Amino acid sequence: MKQKILLLFTVFSLIACKRESKNSSSDWTNISTRTQFKEHDGVLELKSGKFTYHFKQNQIPFKKIILLNASMAGYISELGAENLIIGVSSPEYIYSEKIQQLLENGKIQNVGSEQKYDVEKIISLKPDAIFTNHIASFDNTYELLKNNGIQVIFLDEYKEQKPLEKTAYIKLFGEFLGKEKEADARYKEIQKNYDDLKQMALTAKEKPVVLANEMYGDVWYLPGGNTSVAHYIADANASYIMKDNKDEKALTMTFEEVYAKAGGVQYWVNAGSHASKKEMLAMNPFYGKLDVFTKGKMYTIAGKEKLKANDFFESGAVRADLILKDYIKIFHPELLPGYQLTYMKELQ
Structure with a gap:
């Protein structure tokens, strides 16, 4: 018994020393x-x-x-x-x-x-x-x-x-x-994956213009130019319409203000979690006036969604590399020909 106690004491001492160092x-x-x-x-x-x-x-x-x-x-x-x-x-x-x-x-x-x-x-x-x-x-x-x-x-x-x-x-x-x-x-x-993907994005020949988020009531909540959405778009080598803004919070704008900035937009991302463009248009007919709605590509964050749960806000909080990979696939599909989107979903 004494030998067992001595052995335990030795083990605990070693652990304590290791912890103390x-x-x-x-x-x-x-x-x-x-x-x-x-x-x-x-x-x-x-x-x-x-x-x-x-x-x-x-x-x-x-x-x-x-x-x-x-x-x-x-x-x-x-x-x-x-x-x-x-x-x-x-x-x-x-x-x-x-x-x-x-x-x-x-x-x-x-x-x-x-x-x-x-x-x-x-x-x-x-x-x-x-x-x-x-x-x-x-x-x-x-x-x-x-x-x-x-x-x-x-x-x-x-x-x-x-x-x-x-x-x-x-x-x-x-x-x-x-x-x-x-x-x-x-x-x-994850950091290495992210940095490697960011470097890959820089090899793209084009830098598309991007719009983000959607309206709630009469207000369009655009991500500020220093928000995570803006950082992802920049790291995916695309040009966000509010890239020169410095806010870390959402910017509140009217549809008219967004419309004035959205002339050359090719991609619309984070467009809620709608099932279709038809559903989106039924909620807000103004969307149909945007060129990107009729001629561009639109993506929601509903790629991994079950009822009220959305994995974009769960595992996506950790997997910055996979979110960036999704954005690169959207803006520069030729760079990731075999990759299927994880968190994003194209709106039809």
Whole structure:
């Protein structure tokens, strides 16, 4: 028995030493300007927007987590860690077949929606941590969860506008779930794919003009020139009509304002998730006045959609390389002759 205890002590000492050597680094790992983390003195420190967290060695890796945003499921699935999820909100928006199967089998619980969380159920599940975007109107709920000893972690991945910075959140999830090496390797692979595709796009002979998004009511919400959509279009070697704009948010315009800018447009991307041009025209007859509607090519983001769930917002949050590949296939099909679109779908 003493020999077994001594052996265990030796193993734990080696693990602690190995961990401590990693912790000696004072360098921050920058996900983006919003989010950074580092390990020091046996503590994982995270800065996420206006929130700061400190996690001791005995707190991570997490074994039981709850996700309150479907987009975060993409990171967990990419790391093959779906079995660590014990609860999700609004499961109808989650695309992952494995997560849906775990829900069906009762291994993952439905903990409400973004309109109303089931606080009692969340507390009864006793998660190690909850991952969510911060919604100010839920501050009282967050405080109640914290008062019951539940760690609530706010992440800003939805705010990131540079595609690979959004992908880089996989590194942070790797730290939390004890999959640091897998996360780092996966990020590097996606980054290399992205950079190689970007270089390939530069070999295209033409640089088509592109329009994006659609109208809601009387307003056309065009992506700003510094949004992820604009970055993808630029990296796919195409010319977005608002490329000179510097905003990281959507621009609100009337149809007339967009019409004045859309004369030379050849491609219209991210045109919602409509089933056909006919359906789109029925919703807004003004679309028929655009040359791109009648003469150009139009694409929706409905390539991987099931009922309310759309994988563009889930695995697409991580797989920036596949989204870029779709855009390159759309704008320069000759560069990827054998490739079938993943997230996008041509509107007929």
